[in-house]
Amino acid sequence: MGTAIALFTRDLRVTDNPMLTEAHSLGDDVIPLFIVDERLAVPPNRARFLRDCLIDLRGSLRELGGDLVVIRGDTEATLRRIGERAPVDTVVMAEDYSSYARTRRRRVERACAAIGASLRITDGTAIVPPGAATPTTGGDHYRVFTPYSRAWAAARWRKLVDAPRAISMPSGITGDDPDNVVGPVRAESPDIPEGGETQGRHRWEAWAERGVDYDSVHDDLAADDTTRLSPYIHFGCVSALELATDPRAPDALIRQLCWRDFFCQVLAANPRLTSAPYRFPEKDTWSHDPDALAAWQSGSTGVDIVDAGMRQLRTEGWMHNRARLITASYLTKVLDVDWRHGAAWFDRWLVDADVANNYGNWQWVAGTGNDPRPNRRFNLDRQARRFDPDGRYVARYLDRADDRSG
Numbered sequence: 001m002g003t004a005i006a007l008f009t010r011d012l013r014v015t016d017n018p019m020l021t022e023a024h025s026l027g028d029d030v031i032p033l034f035i036v037d038e039r040l041a042v043p044p045n046r047a048r049f050l051r052d053c054l055i056d057l058r059g060s061l062r063e064l065g066g067d068l069v070v071i072r073g074d075t076e077a078t079l080r081r082i083g084e085r086a087p088v089d090t091v092v093m094a095e096d097y098s099s100y101a102r103t104r105r106r107r108v109e110r111a112c113a114a115i116g117a118s119l120r121i122t123d124g125t126a127i128v129p130p131g132a133a134t135p136t137t138g139g140d141h142y143r144v145f146t147p148y149s150r151a152w153a154a155a156r157w158r159k160l161v162d163a164p165r166a167i168s169m170p171s172g173i174t175g176d177d178p179d180n181v182v183g184p185v186r187a188e189s190p191d192i193p194e195g196g197e198t199q200g201r202h203r204w205e206a207w208a209e210r211g212v213d214y215d216s217v218h219d220d221l222a223a224d225d226t227t228r229l230s231p232y233i234h235f236g237c238v239s240a241l242e243l244a245t246d247p248r249a250p251d252a253l254i255r256q257l258c259w260r261d262f263f264c265q266v267l268a269a270n271p272r273l274t275s276a277p278y279r280f281p282e283k284d285t286w287s288h289d290p291d292a293l294a295a296w297q298s299g300s301t302g303v304d305i306v307d308a309g310m311r312q313l314r315t316e317g318w319m320h321n322r323a324r325l326i327t328a329s330y331l332t333k334v335l336d337v338d339w340r341h342g343a344a345w346f347d348r349w350l351v352d353a354d355v356a357n358n359y360g361n362w363q364w365v366a367g368t369g370n371d372p373r374p375n376r377r378f379n380l381d382r383q384a385r386r387f388d389p390d391g392r393y394v395a396r397y398l399d400r401a402d403d404r405s406g
């Protein structure tokens with residue numbers, strides 16, 4: 001059967017990883033590989049989380065008798081170099097949809113052609129891959145969530161796959177220590193979580209065992225009782241399918257995972273989601289107000305609920321979904337600032353920043369995207385009264401930030 005490269009990208013786990021399981025079934029020997037691609041600038045918060053993920057994955061692969069080869073460099077050149085050192089029959093990689101992922105795939109294809117290996121693409125991070133649920137009325141994807149969610153629930157879901165029992169690697173293929181190759185190991189935010197499959201699984205188990213009444217609590221800012229799994233899902237430390245098929249997963253949570261797949265199929269059909277208005281181009285006109293943008297970024301607009309959210313972002317590299325909605329709505333619908341500035345700021349700080357979810361949600365809030373009511377406006381006082389009635393969320397982040405600066 002020869003040698004297969006298991007090319008990890010955003011699937012940094014051994015459990016329910018179709019890419020790894022496929023590589024294992026195709027090769028007598030497997031080279032588990034992660035390339036820290038020099039073309040992709042990863043901000044410090046995510047670099048730190050990624051480094052944790054790689055160290056954890058390396059530990060899991062070592063327990064299986066293998067290792068994780070981590071190399072910093074160009075994807076195409078790295079694969080060619082490995083192909084020169086060991087005969088490689090197949091490269092296996094998961095599907096992904098951003099512009100960067102598409103370019104990377106072309107580079108992997110070129111490398112495979114050069115080293116005489118075949119390329120196998122497996123299902124990626126979505127539960128229902130883009131294209132597997134398409135509108136019966138025509139078109140390649142759904143533009144509105146509700147009909148999509150019905151098609152999503154009715155679609156065929158793949159079966160969970162087992163982790164390989166053991167991994168055998170060819171000799172002489174070594175990589176670098178994740179600490180040396182990932183980039184800045186100091187996060188910008190003091191309170192970001194530790195990354196990796198082990199942490200992600202612990203977090204899910206603890207949350208699922210508490211039996212949280214997610215439906216009634218997920219919008220409560222102070223309760224802070226959502227799963228906080230988004231960075232683990234983004235980096236593939238946990239499988240979204242495994243969460244959605246866990247009998248303990250509340251329906252309302254499964255619906256959120258459906259939103260994730262929704263934006264994934266939007267991105268797959270519109271790789272320019274990050275830069276161009278998706279659905280309502282006539283709504284894509286903005287004022288130029290650098291001072292207003294700077295106040296929003298630093299959490300000093302004077303609107304407590306907005307400032308608390310923005311300070312949570314900088315402190316934790318994460319923000320509650322309700323606060324994301326409020327802060328994004330304030331920037332675009334009150335300050336009239338271009339959603340691209342907001343999305344870029346989120347992208348810099350969020351540990352879970354995800355092309356499809358970040359840009360899809362920003363365009364939804366800004367009124368240029370998938371919200372069928374693009375003129376929707378939040379009443380900020382009402383939002384604060386409803387979702388932070390005792391002001392505990394505001395106090396937590398505003399008081400805390402004031403303590404630190406004082």
Ligand SMILES: Cc1cc2nc3c(=O)[nH]c(=O)nc-3n(C[C@H](O)[C@H](O)[C@H](O)COP(=O)(O)OP(=O)(O)OC[C@H]3O[C@@H](n4cnc5c(N)ncnc54)[C@H](O)[C@@H]3O)c2cc1C
Pocket residue numbers: 218226227228229230231233234253256257259260263319320321322324325328346350352353354355357358359361362365
């Ligand atoms: C302006 C804006 C920007 C956002 N940027 C991102 C981003 O970059 N990365 C990201 O993962 N999510 C993003 N979201 C969606 C959502 O806010 C986060 O997924 C959620 O807050 C993460 O917390 P959690 O893991 O506790 O979510 P939970 O409530 O526990 O939900 C479980 C999972 O479902 C998915 N999910 C939940 N809500 C959404 C949603 N509205 N859209 C898509 N998927 C969802 C996430 O993978 C999440 O981890 C954004 C939302 C807005 C309004």
